[in-house]
Amino acid sequence: MAGNETILSVENLKIRFRTLDGIVDAVKGINMHVKAGETVAVVGESGSGKSQTMMAAMRLLASNGEAAGTIDYRGANLLNLSKSELNEIRGRKVTMIFQEPMTSLDPLYTIGNQLMEPIMRHRRIGREAARQEAIKMLKLVRIPEPERRMKSYPYEMSGGQRQRVMIAMAIANDPDLLIADEPTTALDVTIQAEILNLMADLRKRLGMSMIFITHDLNIVRRIADRVYVMRLGEVVEEGDTRTIFSQPQHPYTKALLAAEPSGHKEPVPKSAPTVLAGTDMRVTFKIGGGFLAGDPVYLKAVDRVSVTLKRGQTIGIVGESGSGKSTLARALLKLLPSEGAIQFDGRSIEKFDPAQMRPLRKQLQIVFQDPFGSLSPRLTAGQIVTEGLLVHDPSISGKERDRRAALAFSEVGLDPANRNRYPHEFSGGQRQRIAIARAIILKPKVVVLDEPTSALDRQVQKQIVELLRDLQKANNLSYLFISHDLAVVRAMADHIMVMKDGRMVEQGSPEQIFDHPHEDYTKRLMAAAFVDHAEAKV
């Protein structure tokens, strides 16, 4: 499938950023090439320089960044072209799509307007011809009702649809090379699979080359001919996909491959007591309404779902965004008003007011997805971790609190000496450990883990999964584990609930759900998440 002609070659590329902390070398003299018709994956964790390499090729580096070396596209060094020469290639011959489908389109213009603009500019054709061309492109990326959609604004479309529109914009001028920077990372797994299939299909049909930047090895396996593995601004290994996966040479590549979450959890004994149970839970959101504003619309975010969580059990709640999984968990902790019965430790708590709930709060903890936003930047890590003690155990002394903070730090695998640092001084994985320490210092019975690993790199993810397992064993904790990442759920949970549109579609043991799903939706979800790479490779 790949021709022999090299269309892009990166030689001795160095990228540095001038920052307040001095000069940072993001990319340290790398070489790369892409042949006509080839799909190349660039793999690495955040900070490896994989995105910056491609931003340099598109001349999109931030203003404090500079690139040296050559990025040669068919004889032209992209780094030295004048702006007008560059804009003849950029958007026409070489195009790029980005990770953030929600924000990559201009919110103030219709899809049609945005799609027509690059077509008119590069092909120098009139509005009507461009309109026809744009509709053709929307059809090509399988947007239903393309003519009507031309008049839609981005906010009226889902993330998956927006990414399709982005792809349509990028391929509208029949480019040679499409650079895709984590194009599916922000999407749900079924949508992810659809977009990947679409891209592979388009690549074949249009005969273009593709550079795929990703941290997800599953995707690499599915889509790439050749792989570059990057780490700390260097290419540590390159080779064709099969070889990289079967005989990785560099220790880092090996570690990356080994970082796929593994293992499984033994089910709890039948006799284990129930800690938290919700029966017929319903959560309804009211949208709109008010003085002269017409009737409000009611959205059933959770629709008659029952959960029984036993001591030591981990229930994995899976589903796509908007399926109601987080809402359900929050309702169970009475962080949201809901209907239905809730039992905690044998007591009915559904009628409890906030004051009655307060003493129970220490036993019902929650860890959020965003390790950057969920820690107060003005408090030290130690203060954050012990803040709950101030509320629930006000009598203990400052010295004792500090001792417990140190203890909690070592429990979650952090150096207790660092407890006087501020959150921004920790990495994403470490921050998530702080968030976990904050939850377990109160000796809770139930911890809701709301996508606790989704924002983390695979290797870090694996460590957090192991930490959570160890803590569960040591403290006999019960987890409600919410995730859209099925691989992580499989490794963590002993009971799984699948949710869609506020309802529970199916539940059962991991074996049942993953290996013998009954419902069509569950089957689709599994197919999208765990495609056997041999048959999916295109």
Place this chain on the structure above:
Amino acid sequence: MLRYVFRRLLTAIPTLFVIVTISFFLIRVAPGGPFNQEKGLNPVIKANLDRQFGLDEPLWMQYLNYLNNLLHGDFGPSYNLPDFTVKELFEVGLPVSIQIGASALILALVIGSALGIIAALRQNKGADYAVIATATAGSTVPTFVIAPVYQLIFATTLALVPVAGWAGGAFANKIGPIVTLALPQIAIVARLMRGSMIEALRSHHIRTARALGLSDWSIIIKHALRGALLPIVSYSGPAAAALLTGSIIVESIFAIPGVGRYFVEAALNRDYTLVMGTVVVIAIFTIVFNLIVDILYAVVDPRVRYD
């Protein structure tokens, strides 16, 4: 949208009612009245005056009378300028203030925005620093300094324009007041525009536009500026209400017959009806301009929907 405008105008009625009520009683709490003078008025004459203007009636009666008159478009007579009704004063003064204020506002929006955009595009370079330095200086120098300096240079020394006066609205007489009012506003708008433009230029969809090889013109004007306008739009509402209802400082220094001075003078003189008239006018301007801002918001940003 029409329904929304109608709803907003309906909710303006209770708002106005509350404002009128609070101001009516608040000004009465202030000691003294319109006819208390330093020399002291003959008690018989004062009683006569009070009776003539209904000030001898109980306060709640006066309040109901005032509301009733207001509903019929009658703002009452001015106590201190007895030859005029409050309505007449505004009919003469308001057009003057609106002319000066609107010109200053337009000047500020055009020049301020242009400066802000230039600064944003040259971020952290010479032009940027120049704009920011000037803008900072502009917003710190008060109008009562700008106005006399303007008069000193352009009127007294260079004799290009008259020092003050209205002269029936001659152009040369308007320059000073307009420029004086506009300068600080230009500074504010320039700073606002610079900030929001820098943010807009950093957004992801601008990166997309660059990646698609669009022209600089399209990127800056079509894609960045439109989004960057929103903060300017929201600032213009209250700014318009404030500028169009006149400025006491500018009107006093340049001796212009606007309505800005009434606010302070009327309050000092306990000219109850004129105070109330000013309050009602400013309230209406504020409500209307805020409504216009909200409508403009929906025009600029299709995500804003009110129905």
